[in-house]
Amino acid sequence: MVRLFHNNGMNEKEKTLTAENLLGTRIERMFSSIAPWYDFLNRGLSLRQDVYWRRALVKGLQLPSEPFILDLAAGTLDVSLETVRQHPQALVAAVDFSLPMLHRGREKLAAQGQPRILPIAADAMALPFANDQFDGLTIAFGIRNLPDRGAVLQEILRVLRPGGVAAILEFIPPEVGWRLQLYRLYLNHLLPLIGRVFSRHAFAYRYLAESIVHFPPATAFCQELQEVGFRQVRYRRLTFGVVCLFYGRKA
Ligand SMILES: C[S@@+](CC[C@H](N)C(=O)[O-])C[C@H]1O[C@@H](n2cnc3c(N)ncnc32)[C@H](O)[C@@H]1O
Incomplete structure (x- = not known):
């Protein structure tokens, strides 16, 4: 597993003192503590709908052949695995800041002998990638947990190549x-x-x-995506409207 954190030019003390960072730490601890139960509870609480939601998310992504994908807030890697299932030529960088969540994911990669997914421990608020890298980006049940949604959407735009598509799955x-x-x-x-x-x-x-x-209603979130700079923004509600798929393209 690769660990990549960078500090946005702040020294460690300044970084520790920001409210966002404190919230982030709390969220990281929370996910780390539920990691052993995460998949089991997801399947149970959603009556296995979560599997269908992730499948639909990836299906809606239009990708070139051999795409390079970023799966953000990748957790136990269910979206990354769905991506390589639908696109066997894809390479996926799977980023999450909870090591226990990524470790659960790595067990699945080992069990399936899956070499095309690289788990990376990093913070979504400051992605350790150069500009214009990825053909597509997925983030499932992650955007809601990020303290500064606008800043993360900017980061997503930065690392997508022009024409690249972001696919967001979220409870609304x-x-x-x-x-x-x-x-x-x-x-x-x-x-x-x-x-x-x-x-x-x-x-x-x-x-x-x-x-x-x-979390904002679907139309308000689409407006946020447009304001940040995404184009061709669209959304689709699933399962009585409790979850929604959002797509937006970098110009
Ligand atoms: C609800 S889980 C979703 C996991 C996975 N995408 C799925 O479909 O099951 C949210 C994940 O976001 C991660 N996360 C939250 N804030 C993050 C941040 N600032 N940087 C990186 N990962 C973050 C958590 O550690 C957790 O694994």
């Missing part, structure tokens, strides 16, 4: 109405309970609920 709050009420009941009560029973980390699942309701 359903539009108003009974669906929202029902979903809130699930998020605020059932989800933390199941999370506590299985992973003993109810906080992680409370955090999940809160971060989902605070």
